[in-house]
Amino acid sequence: MLSYQHAYHAGNFADVHKHLTLHAVIDHLLRKDSSITYIDTHAGRGLYPLDASETLRLQEYREGVIPLWKARQALANEPLLSDWLAALANAQPAPSRLTHYPGSPWWMGHRRRKGDRQWLFELHPGEHEHLAQxxxxxxxxxxxxxxxxxxxxxxxxxxxxxxxxxxxxYERKAEYHEVAETLLTAMHKARHAVVLVWYPLLPAGRHRELLEGLRDGGLRKVWYGEFIRQSPREGERGMFGSGMLVVNPPWGLDERLAAAMAPVVDSLGAPGSYRSGWWVGE
Structure with missing residues (x-):
């Protein structure tokens, strides 16, 4: 099944959570000079104009990146979040106007140094065509x-x-298991890799298959952060939150993200919340 196109959801609350976490991890990695290979397994288009027909259909960015963009002056005192918003401004054709939302290829690569490598995978033919451009x-x-x-x-x-x-x-239920199995195999081949995994929080709770698969597979040093946008309502099927796993997280990541996510939760309004901690420790 290859129906999913992220353009319909670009800039939503899950993108904010995902890319702020990615930005924080890379910020830590860049404190050392040794070169890095970046791999994005589901790259998407790379950059999303907010006036694209797909993005305008749902306009999820209005309850995601837009409130933070409007409040960026007031958020200047939170170092990680203000740095993320400054990077977001640099992705715009005109830095004073938010007209595009950058996808993970941009967040991975905009600070790439000489000697660093970046590999972007995308299976959907239409999305890959956009990415190639x-x-x-x-x-x-x-x-x-x-x-x-x-x-x-x-x-x-x-x-x-x-x-x-x-x-x-995660269009297919099997993807939760496939991600867990892939990650377990990859970590046996590259034990010191820093790996981030995004997962949706849905009423069915299928993300537990991914989390429990990693724990039962013996993986260690797995940190999680979850942004609860709203409490799940009975009978509803939509995503109510966003989850991130980081394997081999940099020291201090939890504290920096907790400080940055607090104003994100406040800016996007009640009844949001954020929680984090070790899923599996040492």
């Missing part, structure tokens, strides 16, 4: 293919460090 540098390799299989084919990598984002649509 983005003006990325020659250091970025765009692969039309299955990102989970591609990850296993390409690890271990030649650079001293590896950062991976796994961000499927």
């Amino acid at each position: 983005q003006p990325f540098s020659e250091a970025v390799e765009r692969i039309h293919g299955d990102g989970l299989k591609g990850l296993l084919q390409r690890v271990p990598v030649k650079t001293p460090r590896l950062c991976v984002l796994i961000d499927p649509s």
Whole structure:
């Protein structure tokens, strides 16, 4: 099934949570000089104009990135969040106007250094066509293919460090199991990789299959952060929250993200909440 297109949801609350977490992780990684390979298993289009027909249909960015953008001056005292918003401004054709929302390829690559590598996988042919048109540098390799299989084919990598984002649509129930199995195999091949996994919080609670699969598979040092946008209502089927896992998280990540997510929760309004901690410790 290849029906999912992220353009319908670009800039929503889950994107804010996901990309703020990714930004914080990369910020820590860049404190060392050794080179990094970045792998994005579900890259999408790379950049989303907010006036695109798909994005305008649902306009989920109005309850995601827009309130934070409007409040960016008031949020200047929170270091991580203000830095993320400044980076967001740099992704705009005119920095004073929010007209585009950058996807994970941009958040991974806009601070890429000489010697760093970036591999972007996208299986959907239409999405990959959009991705191929983005003006990325020659250091970025765009692969039309299955990102989970591609990850296993390409690890271990030649650079001293590896950062991976796994961000499927979870259209198929089997994807939760597939992500867990892929991650367990990848970590056996690259034990020091820093891997981020996004998952939706849905009333059916299928994300537990992913979480329990990692724990039962013996993976260690797995941190989680969950942004609860609203309490799930009986009978509703939509996403009520966003979850992030980080395997081998950098020291201090939990505290920095908790401080940044507090004003995010406040800006996006009640009844949101944020929680984090170790899913599996040492």
